[in-house]
Amino acid sequence: GRLDSTNIITPELSVITNISLDHTNILGDTLAEIAFEKAGIIKKNIPVVIGEKHPDTINVFKEKAQAENAPIYFAEDELVIESSSIKDTSLIIDISKNGEDLFSNLALDLTGTYQQKNILTVIQSILKLRELGFIINDEAIYKGLKNVKAITGLQGRWQTLAKNPLIICDTGHNKAGITEVLKNIKNTNYQKLHIVIGMVKDKDIDGVLALLPENALYYFCQPNLERALPSIELAQIAAKHNLKGKAFVSVQEAFQNAKENANDNDLIFVGGSTFVVAEIL
Structure with a gap:
């Protein structure tokens, strides 16, 4: 975005993918505010491709592109x-x-x-x-x-790790990412759903947890970094959303417990944070 170190580069083409509420402590609390920061990569006379249209962000991108005389293309219009x-x-x-x-x-x-x-x-x-x-x-x-x-070498994007039980991980960590993860889970055949989940403190914790299914068995964990939300706190917040499970002090302990509890026809999903996924890959 606008303050990213890579923004010193003058590119041949600028590309902005989807906009979601993420890093709100830095980028802003609304989609329009976040779009403004992302639009900071639009350069004078350099074409820009916008990956996804949203009513709250369209004009932000158009106004910045017009100010920079930058040709703008919304991919889904083309x-x-x-x-x-x-x-x-x-x-x-x-x-x-x-x-x-x-x-x-x-x-x-x-x-x-x-x-x-x-x-x-x-x-x-x-x-x-x-x-x-x-x-x-x-x-x-x-x-x-x-x-x-x-x-x-990309890993962690709806990646199948094992079968019988089926184990899949995904690095989606905000509401937009988790919404897509849930679509994939819905399209997957399984008997019982086990979710190994950990998050970091600066994410929309309640927003993500509110999307998750109540009929899954949860294994709350915390990745090994300072920004990690303690698993006990994650479990307490999750309980307010009727999500039931146990808290574990590490990702590996939670993951191992899920594998021990799951039957061959079950699905174990691991996610909530890129850092959680990284620890099992």
Whole structure:
């Protein structure tokens, strides 16, 4: 955003993904305030791609782009996902532009539901880079999207760690991220849901916990860092949202307890914080 150290760079293209209430102690308490900070990366005469439209943020981005004479593109206005499905371990997507097929059977190795938002941002950004003279052929796009994890080493994005029981982790840690996680859980077959969760103090704790299902068994934990919310406090706040479970002093202890309690047909989900996920990978 505006105060990020990387903002000293003058880019070829600026990209702003989704805006959610996160880091509110630094960025602001409303989507508009956060959007203002994110819009700080929009540079004079440099095109910008906005990944997701929201009524509270549209004008913030438009006004900043106009002030900087920066061409602005909202990805979801430019491109449409015509179909999406899961096949084996890939998310298969068809994308059109102006009513015509643009990319068919794009296979993504990142299969979370939120990738349907991310992919439009990625493709729109590639189209703008092509216009700027970068040579990026279709073969490179298909190959890159199919091998994101292998190429980048990215982990923790709706990642399956084991089966029987099914163990999945995701680094979603705010309301927007957890909302997408819950969509993925809803699309998953399981008998009983076990959730290993820890959070850090500067997040919207109540906002996240209010979204979580009451019928899951919870294993509250705390990652090994100063910012971690003590698991006892997390369990106490969760109880106000009718979430039941036990508190553990470490991520590993909570994770081990969940594995011991789960049956082969159950789902163990690990998340709530990037730091929690990092400790089990």
